[in-house]
Amino acid sequence: MAKKTVPFQGTKEQEEKLLEMIRTQKNEKGALMPVMQQAQDIYGYLPIEVQKIISDEMQIPMEKIYGVATFYSQFALQPKGKYQISVCLGTACYVKGSGEIYEKLQETLKIKGGECTLDGKFSLEACRCVGACGLAPVMMINDEVYGRLTADEVQQILEKYE
Amino acid sequence: MYRSHVLVCGGTGCTSSGSAKIIEKVKEEIKKNDLAEEVCVVQTGCHGLCSVGPIMIVYPEGTFYSMVKEEDVPEIVSEHLLKGRIVERLVYDQAKGMKSMAETDFYKKQHRIALRNCGVINPEDIEEYIGRDGYQALGKVLKEMTPDEVVKCILDSGLRGRGGGGFPTGRKWQLAMGNASDQKYVCCNADEGDPGAFMDRSVLEGDPHAVLEAMAIAGYVIGADQGYIYVRAEYPIAIERLKIAIAQAREYGLLGKNIFDTGFNFDIDIRLGAGAFVCGEETALMTSIEGNRGEPHPRPPFPAVKGLWEKPTILNNVETYANVPQIILNGAEWFASMGTEKSKGTKVFALGGKVNNVGLVEIPMGTTLREIVEEIGGGIPNGKKFKAAQTGGPSGGCISAENYDIPIDYDNLVAIGSMMGSGGLIVMDEDTCMVDIAKFFLEFTVDESCGKCTPCRVGTTRLLELLNKITEGKATMEDLDKIEELASYMKQNALCALGQTAANPVLSTLKNFRDEYIAHIVDKKCPAGVCKSLLTYSIDPEKCKGCRLCAKNCPADAITGERKEPHTIDPNKCVKCGVCMTKCKFDAIEKK
Numbered sequence: 001m002a003k004k005t006v007p008f009q010g011t012k013e014q015e016e017k018l019l020e021m022i023r024t025q026k027n028e029k030g031a032l033m034p035v036m037q038q039a040q041d042i043y044g045y046l047p048i049e050v051q052k053i054i055s056d057e058m059q060i061p062m063e064k065i066y067g068v069a070t071f072y073s074q075f076a077l078q079p080k081g082k083y084q085i086s087v088c089l090g091t092a093c094y095v096k097g098s099g100e101i102y103e104k105l106q107e108t109l110k111i112k113g114g115e116c117t118l119d120g121k122f123s124l125e126a127c128r129c130v131g132a133c134g135l136a137p138v139m140m141i142n143d144e145v146y147g148r149l150t151a152d153e154v155q156q157i158l159e160k161y162e
Numbered sequence: 163m164y165r166s167h168v169l170v171c172g173g174t175g176c177t178s179s180g181s182a183k184i185i186e187k188v189k190e191e192i193k194k195n196d197l198a199e200e201v202c203v204v205q206t207g208c209h210g211l212c213s214v215g216p217i218m219i220v221y222p223e224g225t226f227y228s229m230v231k232e233e234d235v236p237e238i239v240s241e242h243l244l245k246g247r248i249v250e251r252l253v254y255d256q257a258k259g260m261k262s263m264a265e266t267d268f269y270k271k272q273h274r275i276a277l278r279n280c281g282v283i284n285p286e287d288i289e290e291y292i293g294r295d296g297y298q299a300l301g302k303v304l305k306e307m308t309p310d311e312v313v314k315c316i317l318d319s320g321l322r323g324r325g326g327g328g329f330p331t332g333r334k335w336q337l338a339m340g341n342a343s344d345q346k347y348v349c350c351n352a353d354e355g356d357p358g359a360f361m362d363r364s365v366l367e368g369d370p371h372a373v374l375e376a377m378a379i380a381g382y383v384i385g386a387d388q389g390y391i392y393v394r395a396e397y398p399i400a401i402e403r404l405k406i407a408i409a410q411a412r413e414y415g416l417l418g419k420n421i422f423d424t425g426f427n428f429d430i431d432i433r434l435g436a437g438a439f440v441c442g443e444e445t446a447l448m449t450s451i452e453g454n455r456g457e458p459h460p461r462p463p464f465p466a467v468k469g470l471w472e473k474p475t476i477l478n479n480v481e482t483y484a485n486v487p488q489i490i491l492n493g494a495e496w497f498a499s500m501g502t503e504k505s506k507g508t509k510v511f512a513l514g515g516k517v518n519n520v521g522l523v524e525i526p527m528g529t530t531l532r533e534i535v536e537e538i539g540g541g542i543p544n545g546k547k548f549k550a551a552q553t554g555g556p557s558g559g560c561i562s563a564e565n566y567d568i569p570i571d572y573d574n575l576v577a578i579g580s581m582m583g584s585g586g587l588i589v590m591d592e593d594t595c596m597v598d599i600a601k602f603f604l605e606f607t608v609d610e611s612c613g614k615c616t617p618c619r620v621g622t623t624r625l626l627e628l629l630n631k632i633t634e635g636k637a638t639m640e641d642l643d644k645i646e647e648l649a650s651y652m653k654q655n656a657l658c659a660l661g662q663t664a665a666n667p668v669l670s671t672l673k674n675f676r677d678e679y680i681a682h683i684v685d686k687k688c689p690a691g692v693c694k695s696l697l698t699y700s701i702d703p704e705k706c707k708g709c710r711l712c713a714k715n716c717p718a719d720a721i722t723g724e725r726k727e728p729h730t731i732d733p734n735k736c737v738k739c740g741v742c743m744t745k746c747k748f749d750a751i752e753k754k
Contacts, residue, residue, distance in 0.1 A: 029471070030433070032453035037395065037434055064454075071455040071612070072436030074395055091358030091552060091588045092514030094602055127396070128439075128606075131174035131360035133514035134212030134521060138178070145178035152744070 008047045017042050018050070022057045032060060032068060036075060045076040081116045081123035083161050087139045090129030097151070098137035102126055104151040105139075108158060121161070164202040166243060167221040171281060173208030173367055174360065174399060175521070176215035180232065181205075184216055187232050191239035201243055207368015209281035211268055213520035214254055219263070219281075226263045228254035268519050271538055273500065275508050276324075276484040277524045280368030285403050288410040291371040297416050299487035300375050300382075304424045309339060309383045316486070318494035320506030325351055325442070325479030326557065326583050327659070328505070328572040331486075337466035338384040338476045346386035347475040348377050348428075350483060351447060352393035352400070355439040356555030357606060359586035361510040362480035364522050366393070366400035369484065370407035374417065374430060376483035379490065381428040384476060389430040392447050396437065404432055439556070439610035442584075443658045444469075444477045446612070457614045458658035479584065481510055501527030505571035515552075515588035516542050528569040531561060535589055546591035550674070554583030556603045556610075557663035559670025560596060579670040581663070595692035596675040597682055601629045603667035611661065618661025621652040625665060632679065633693040635686040642679060645672065691753050694738045698754055703728035705750035712742035712751065 021038050025031045032054075039054060040046050046069050055062045069075045087093075087102040106112055109122050116123035132138050135147025146157060170176075170185045188203050209217045214228035218238070225248050227238065234252055241247045250258070256266045263269055274280075283290035291297070303312055317332030338346065350373060354362040366373065377389045393401055408430055411417040419427045433451050440446045441456040448470045450456035469475025485507060489497045498506045505527040511534065514520050518540035525534065531551055535541070542548055550560040559580035561568075568574050572582050590599065604626040613619045628645050631637040649665035656662045672679055681687050688696040701712075701721075706728040713721040713729060720736040723729030731742070743751045 030451055030453040033436065033450070034434070037436065067455050068453070071457075072438050074435075074437035089357065091356075091555070091586060091602070092512075092520070094357070095515045095588060095590055095594055095599075099602075128355065128357040129360060130178065131363050131397075132178035132212070133358065133360065133512060134175045134215055135178055136514065136520070147178060 008049050010043060010047075010049060014042050015053070018053060019057065022054065026058050032058065032065070036065070036068065040075060045079045047077065047079075078114070079116060079120070079123075081121050083122050083141050085122055085124045085139060085141050086127040086130075087124075088128070088130045088132075088137065089126040090133070092129070092133040093137040096136045098139070098149075100151045101137055101139060101149055101154060104154045108154060122158070164200060165222075166201045168201060168203045168243070169206050169219040169221070169281070170203065171207075171209050171215060171217040172205035172399070173212070173215075173280075173364055174397075175208065175212030176217055177399065179215050181216035183232050184218070184230055184235060187235040188218075188239065191236050192243070195239055195244055197239070197243055204284045205286075206282065207280040207285050208277075208364040208522055210272075210277070210364075210522040210524075211254075211519060212522065213518070217254075217281075223248065224262045226254045226257040226266075227252045267537055267540060268521075268523075271529065271533060272524050273508050273526050274524045275488050275497075276365060276372075276481050276510050277368070277522065278488070279372065280364055280522075283369070285368055285370055286406050288371060288407065288414060288416075291369070295491060296371050296487075297375055299490035300378050300416065301422055303379050303382055303490060304422045304426055309385070312379065312383050312490070313339065315494045316489060319489045319497040320494075320501070320504075321482065321485055321489060321497065322505065322572060323478060324481035324485075324509065324582075324584065326554070326581065328582060331478060331482055334466060334476055334478070335380060335383050337464070338474045341467055341474040343474050345388075345471075345473045346384050347470045347473055348380045348384065348386045348389040349448065349451070349470065349475055349477040350377055350389065350391040351442060351444070351477055351479040352391055352397075353435040353442050353447060354394060354397075354480075354584060355442045355610075356584050356586045358514050358588050359512045359555060359584050361512050361522060361585045363394075363397050363400050365480050365484050365510075366397070367403055370400075370403050371411065372484045372487055373480055374407055374411055376478075376486035377430060378417065378421065378428045379486055380476060380478070380483075382426055384474070386476075387427045387429070389428065390433050390451055390470070391430060392433050392435055392441070392451060394437070395434040401432065401434070408432070438612070439606075440612045440658070440660050443660060446658065447477065448475060455612070457612045458660075460657060481585070502569060502571045502574075504573055509570070509582065509585060511553075511585045511587040513539055513587050513589070516546065516591040516594070517589040518543055525570075527571045530567050530569055532566045534570070534587065535566075539589065542589065542591050546593065548589070549592050549594060550590045550596065550671075552580075552588040552590065552599065552667075553586065554581035554663075554666070555586050556606050557581060557659065557666055558583045559666045560590070560599065560674060561670075562674040564674070579666070579673055581666070593690055593692070595688055595690035596671040596678050597629065597632055597688075598690075598692045600668045600671045601626065601633060604629055604664070607660065607664040611664070615655075615657040615661060617652045617655040618657065618664060621648060621656070621661065622664050624648060625652075625668060629668065632682045633688070634695040635682065635693075637683045639680075639683060641683070642672065687754070697738050698733055699731050699736055699738060699740075699742065700752050700754070701729050701731055702750045702752055705748050707748055707750075709747070711745050711747065715741050715745045717741065 218227040321331045322328040441450045446456040446458040465475045510524045608622045708726040718737045720732045
């Protein structure tokens with residue numbers, strides 16, 4: 001099942017930044033993960049094009065890089081939305097109904113977890129424990145935390161983001 | 163000299179409810195009132211009582227303000243700090259009329275060792291840590307003790323790993339000490355992955371130097387000069403404070419070359435995890451630091467023999483390390499005097515779920531679940547009944563009311579089908595369906611299984627399918643036997659602890675709440691009213707006034723009826739969304 005996505009639009013500046021970063025770090029022990037994490041900071045995600053550059057520059061086979069990228073949930077192969085929504089599905093939030101909020105968001109945005117709306121505005125994911133269990137159930141939109149939520153409030157909150 | 167200190171909690175819970183803005187505002191108001199010379203504002207780590215955050219404490223009075231809002235700040239500054247009049251309306255309810263917050267129900271039974279500095283010092287200032295005896299233990303170890311003496315002290319204290327398994331910490335160090343090698347490593351597991359657990363994060367955010375100090379002590383013991391902290395990338399505040407702490411410790415000569423002029427070298431680097439639960443397993447964590455897919459490998463060889471880059475390595479979690487400097491300073495007997503026969507000291511729990519005082523608590527081992535939930539936790543909201551508590555995360559189990567009075571320690575928890583785990587403690591009331599909870603954890607392990615070994619990769623998926631059958635009302639009693647058979651196979655054959663324990667949430671709920679499973683299978687009912695496929699919504703004709711509100715809001719047009727006449731729900735059209743129930747003003751809609 002193909003996920004909804006937008007084409008790669010990396011800039012020259014981003015590529016220069018990436019190459020410089022790889023140059024300074026590639027000889028350190030266990031450098032691959034930190035390099036990939038910083039590459040994701042530069043581009044916002046890790047498309048196959050960026051993975052290829054890392055593979056060439058570090059002389060690490062593509063299969064290993066792709067293997068690492070797909071193993072860890074933090075690496076995103078798809079671009080994230082302008083507003084990244086993450087719903088906490090930690091146990092404390094779950095027993096207080098965060099599952100319903102997650103469902104409501106999928107329904108409202110018409111995307112599944114891990115996807116991004118076609119206009120690039122919202123992306124949705126589930127996360128494990130934000131550490132704000134006192135506010136359960138919790139969701140985050142970019143860095144803003146919404147706590148003590150009910151599914152009814154979802155629509156209203158989304159409308160704030162235009 | 164300041165005449166007053168304002169401590170504002172900068173832990174994750176309080177930051178999420180806006181404490182950063184409050185700190186700014188306090189500083190601004192203090193400046194406005196010309197008090198900057200007299201009053202000091204400190205951003206601290208977590209105070210523990212997250213459910214009433216943001217928290218502000220004003221010393222010397224020790225006034226405990228809770229749920230402070232930005233607009234309350236001018237009043238606190240002008241009334242309390244300027245005129246010395248406590249703003250009573252903002253004082254935490256239970257702290258009213260008490261001399262200190264230590265007398266409140268929430269803090270009364272707690273004993274803070276790992277959390278001793280959390281909420282007390284500014285974690286971004288090494289001087290404050292040093293002012294609370296920080297780095298004294300390291301000095302003592304380097305100048306006065308041999309590695310053997312340190313190991314003996316840790317062994318005698320009875321400290322066991324706080325990350326889950328409960329392996330004796332001193333024993334682990336002893337093993338690594340005995341293996342000669344040109345290079346050894348000390349690692350810290352800060353990849354706290356249990357959903358609903360945030361103990362380690364709070365220690366890192368509130369008292370990062372305690373972890374650095376303990377790692378240096380461990381380095382001295384086993385003969386390592388390099389440490390790594392593997393911390394979740396999702397913990398930005400913790401990472402930032404660790405970076406600051408490491409830089410300050412290097413500046414003060416407490417990390418780096420020739421520490422305390424003893425010729426001992428030790429340095430620490432941070433490695434960021436990338437969101438894989440299995441990386442909490444020690445061999446997987448080390449594989450991940452090396453820059454690979456974080457897959458575990460079989461033990462032996464244990465990391466103490468062949469760990470990171472095939473060198474002898476020890477790995478302890480954050481909370482374990484946080485206990486070490488205090489044990490060195492106060493002695494093994496002091497630590498061993500707390501707790502039960504085989505579990506010494508204290509344990510930090512992240513108390514969450516259906517309980518009034520959600521937050522972080524540190525209690526002596528041997529405290530009962532009832533004391534934690536009813537006294538420290540302040541009971542269950544809305545007058546509901548306690549049904550179960552979940553400990554140990556996806557590897558643990560659910561404790562039923564029957565074991566409410568069992569003293570909590572490593573061995574008792576295992577005996578009743580759960581485990582200590584890293585310390586998540588989630589309280590559930592009668593509205594929680596235990597089959598659904600088992601399913602929740604299975605979904606988690608299916609997601610997080612690394613896929614390397616078949617018993618875990620396939621076993622968790624098949625187990626989840628069986629649970630889905632139950633919650634959909636399609637299962638038979640034979641499926642329960644299949645679950646038990648599959649679970650025991652996984653336990654015996656999975657490669658690492660993730661797979662070996664993945665069935666625990668299912669087995670413990672099946673053992674303690676078998677009736678509930680049977681109700682799903684035989685009666686096709688979910689007693690807690692959670693499993694959608696088994697619910698039917700109906701309207702009580704006695705209570706229905708025919709206002710049409712439910713019919714208007716039904717997304718499936720399943721409700722029909724004339725105005726002012728009782729309405730009915732067509733079960734074939736109903737999608738069981740529950741909207742009608744939330745909209746009805748007459749309580750006429752029933753869910754069974």
